[in-house]
Amino acid sequence: MKLMNRRDPYVREVIWFAVCCRALALVLQVVTRFLGSSTPVLYWFSAHLLQDYEPWLWKEEAATQTEASLSEKFNVGSFCPGSFRKGISGNPIVRLLLNWRISSPVTKCILGYFLSYWLLGLILHCNFLPWT
Template sequence: MWPLDPSRKEVLRFAVSCRVLTLMLQVLTRFLGSSTPIVYWFPAHLLQNQEPLLRSLETESWTPLAEDFPPRQKIPRNSIMELLYNWKTCSSVTRYILGYFLTYWLLGLLLHCNFLPWT
């Protein structure tokens, strides 16, 4: 083994500390995201209180008819899909919450499949 000069020791120390920090951040965010429901309860609470479209979906008993939709389009049964279909009529709080989760999902998809650190 060759003797390390001080510049190589500093680079090695920096590389190891960056890797440890990256691994710690990934593990912490995975633990918080998968085991802490508060991260998801708060946006759900905001959506329930701030979005009039969700309140109207709760009060009305709407049964979709087959002729209401184009032949190959599926009938939305999920309230989140209903919000995404009616993006322009949603409140700004709903747009921010949906935009955050969609951006997080898309960035995670793009970065993780390229072997970049993303949780």
């Protein structure tokens, strides 16, 4: 018994639909790669929102307060080298992640988006699934 009859009139439509869907998926993947890697508008807009909703992040005192609060909560030097403690004050993303509970909902949404995009991309790419 043959699985597909060559005289079936719908074979062309099914093949045409499959080709169009694949072409659309390919175009969308390439466009999102180009937009994500070559245009910094998404990152500028996210940084602008973070500046508006997290003013404590950009103050110079925030770095020393974060480092002091970390050393009070737990001994950072016990499981990290001494240079890591200095790196916390220089990286605003780490400060945002460490102060997750006091962050605004907008900041949580921005960080959640970027972290989920990164994690989902890591999982799908390692399993040879299409991800941009």
